[in-house]
Amino acid sequence: MDDAATRLTHEREISEPVSLTLPNGRLNRAAVGWTRHPLHDTSGIRPGGTGTGRNKRWEYWGITTPDHIVAVTVAMLDYATLNQVWVFDRAASTDIDASAITPLSRGVDLPGSLGVGAGAPAATARVPGIETTITDDTAGTRIVATTKRVAIDIVAERPAGHEALGVVVPWSDTRFQYTVKDVARPARGTVTIDGVTHELPAGESWAVLDHGRGRWPYSMRWHWGAASGIEHGRRLGLQLGGLWTDGTGSTENALSVDGRLHKLGAELDWRFDPSDWLRPWTITGDRVELTFTPFHDRYAKTALGVIHTETHQCFGTYRGTVTDDSGTAVPVEALTGWAEFVKNRW
Secondary structure (H helix, E strand, O other), X not given: OOOHXXXXXXXXXXXXXXXXXXXOOOXXXXXXXXXXXXXXXXXXXXXXXXXXXXXXXXXXXXXXXXXXXXXXXXXXXXXXXXXXEEEEEOOOOXXXXXXXXXXXXXXXXXXXXXOOOOOOXXXXXXXXXXXXEEEEEOOEEXXXXXXXXXXXXXXXXXXXXXXXXXXXXXXXXXXXXXXXXXEEXXXXXXXXXXXXXXXXXXXXXXXXXEEEEEEOOOEEEEEEEEEEEEEXXXXXXXXXXXXXXXXXXXXXXXXXXXXXXXXXXXXXXXXXXXXXXXXXXXXXXXXXXXXXXXXXXXXXEEEEOOEEXXXXXXXXXXXXXXXOOOOOEEEEEEEEEEEEEEEEEO
16 A cells, blocks of 8 residues: 555645535535635535435434433434444443334435534434434534433534634545534534433533535445544544545645644544454554554444445554644544444445
8 A cells, every 4th residue: 555645635725705606506616625614605516406316414423421322313314314322331331223204205304504603503413213313403412312311412513713624625626525523513412321411521522523425326335533632631523534545636634733634634544454443553654654453343234225335443542643733743642533444336
């Protein structure tokens, strides 16, 4: 494999609002780049419009605490919806998983674009066994979800000046993705399991957003890694990706320090042992030297009609260094997060 440090991209920063699509539904090439705040109008990605069958829209929130890990998904895949609420008890090493796939867009409503401010539309799911409402405003995002055994009411706070990575990945003029990866959001609230309510520990609980709008090829593989925490008095966040962006000229890699985003413009080299997912991973490239040590492998496989997915989402601890925009190496000593490998046909 060639050295990831040599695979630098030349991405431009976008600082003005822009539409992801042209009036004919194709990719607006002026939208290709990255942002520090959501600026892309993605309302052209909608059910029944251009690219029917390939339009993918979702909100995913991952929350890590010393006691629990929580994942909430609200997704529309054009011909089906996918909704999930998953909670992992770290001490007991047990999980509770509720998921539902429904035809077309039944029971799910997603906003056309990621909005911040009073009155921004909520993302909602009312499907068998799951009710979810995700509401965004200037102070943060409230995630409320209920299943038979679990009730979640969590606020992902948005500190003043906080920045989130937005990236457009262009496979072609008809296949492209807009993603917002927002790491190191302080989280507060409660997780209730079988009637027992657990408060999220203050200062030790973190939320991460994966917001997606785009038109995808049927088959795709990807890596995603994220981590959040306080180290040496600074609020650090890692956002790392791979495979799905290779060769597009875009990456979804960044370091967040006290809410300030440092874009990492190189494809990364991910090394892991697929025969033992709990062995340490290495993630390296220009400005990135990290080792990820998992403590849990969340494995999931779905084969339902045209949807075939296989996921290894490993949770664990990151260590190493990431170099910021000033050239200073930022030490990473024990950031909790995840690294995943996904194969999708959807």
